[in-house]
Amino acid sequence: MKHILEFEKPIYHLREKINELRKISMESNINLQEEIKTLEKRLARLEKDIYSNLTPWNRVQIARHQERPTTLDYIHLLIDDFVEFHGDRYYGDDGAIVAGVGFYHNNPVTVIGHQRGKNTKENIARNFGMPHPEGYRKAIRHMKLSEKFRRPIITFIDTKGAEPGKEAEERGQSEAIAYNLKEMSGLKVPIISIVIGEGGSGGALALGIGDHIHMLENATYSVISPEGAASILWKDASLAEKAAESMRITAQDLKELGIIDEIIPEPLGGAHRNVEEQAKNIDQVLVKSLLHFANFTPEQLLEQRWEKYKNIGKYLEL
């Protein structure tokens, strides 16, 4: 419990108090059972109260939580015999995207996802989960192999955004993202995308042209990070919290906007509180999605994909 978010502090303070009472009761042989019980009840109420009234900004914080499970955590829990592949065959091995094949309930699948680190060293190796063009090129190469071998594709989305930088621009960041959007649109195998943390902008979408898109309860998905939005809209990144409230970035929002298919519940307090439980929740929804598309013909797949995406957007036609 190293990383306590600001809004969770009352919970932790209360929990500490309970632990203290337990200690006192043990050490000095005083019976404090009554007091402890009362406090425990209050703790349960408090937890429920706080976690069921999360603001969008609270969710942003949970989605960015340092201990939040990553793509590789879910791969370990859900996929058997996973083999990871590294290069893009052009320039480099991008640690910010993991791609490979494995068995999911005994079916061969391709799994691709953004990969953050959980500490500074990992984050440097993974570039904080922000891919360079080579990451996207690795991803699309494996998606095309997935099509060749008739394997469904599962993508895990978890990035603040694609790497913004000189080298990324030099190597064609926009082209890499754009190419993925175009090519994913035509893949003749089912694609299921799950936003597990942050879904930031084109860098997220470049793995996200799913036939079904799901989001974890506390995940966010938007055109830009709240900080970025705040600095563009109001020239002040410190207004990120305000931006988070107005941009409609939560799973609930995206469901209402008709973009995602299902909201995958998280354990109380967030996915990091119980990774196994989270994986089970993902598993349920994922199996359902894959079974849904199991017998689609390539034509049907492409047709429904186009149907899904062409209907996104709000406008008035006079």
Added chain:
Amino acid sequence: MLKKIFSRDRQKGMSEEWQTNDNVPAGLMTKCERCNEIYYRKEMEKNLFVCPNCDYHHHMRAWKRINSLFDEGSFEEWDANLETTNPLNFPDYLEKVKKDQEKTKLKEAVVTGKGTIEGYETAFAVMDSRFRMGSMGSVVGEKIARAIERARELNIPFIIFTASGGARMQEGVLSLMQMAKTSMAIKRFSDEGGFMISIMTHPTTGGVTASFASLGDYNFAEPGALIGFAGRRVIEQTTREKLPKDFQTAEFLLKHGQLDRIVHRHDIKPLLVNLLKMHQRTFTSEQTPFFSLEGGEQD
């Protein structure tokens, strides 16, 4: 000029000890090329010629490789009757080929065929760098192209272990065109859903790297293998640039995105079995559902 080409080929090919390696007199003992530790030959062989002390991957003869991977008695060799000729009437060429035949007991620098690996049927080509530095002439190109074509007809995967100094100079442009022929065979194979794995072993260079070695659905390499297009010395001489120590090693290539994985020799067979199991289905097998729970749960 020709002399220059030859010496260049040797540079980008392999060092002298490489050619003599694995040829150590059939004594009881053998010495690691890198750390000089001495081992019983049997022990080294049991360890697939990987030094138990420093993990150096020594040269592995084509037949040793085949026997280490394929189910006993499952291997069937293809096109063992193809003979090298001397199309450009190159002085001493056939004598050199003959000498290598005697030395290696191979007819050419590649052995092709099919067999099963833990029951999974697959076509196969294994190059042997002891034979004319594993260079590619008409016979090597033809055998590889035929193996791929048969894999296509039989609808089975194709796995190749490469080891080559590049094109065979004595066959001139005929050698160059083997790059086109083998690549074209791969295109035909791949477009019909064929599954190909390339495993680059030390050394894989020149026209072989610039054709079939790089065209697997997955490209792997053994640790420390030298892999490249132009030779280090050629590059250093033309660019006057000092190249990094790990230049053109498998590790260097992995960092630069050219490989999907580096695979320790001990891990090659399990990886192949896993991948063969995973690639039984192609887009031509449209009747199979994309996903089903009927295969039963593993746990």
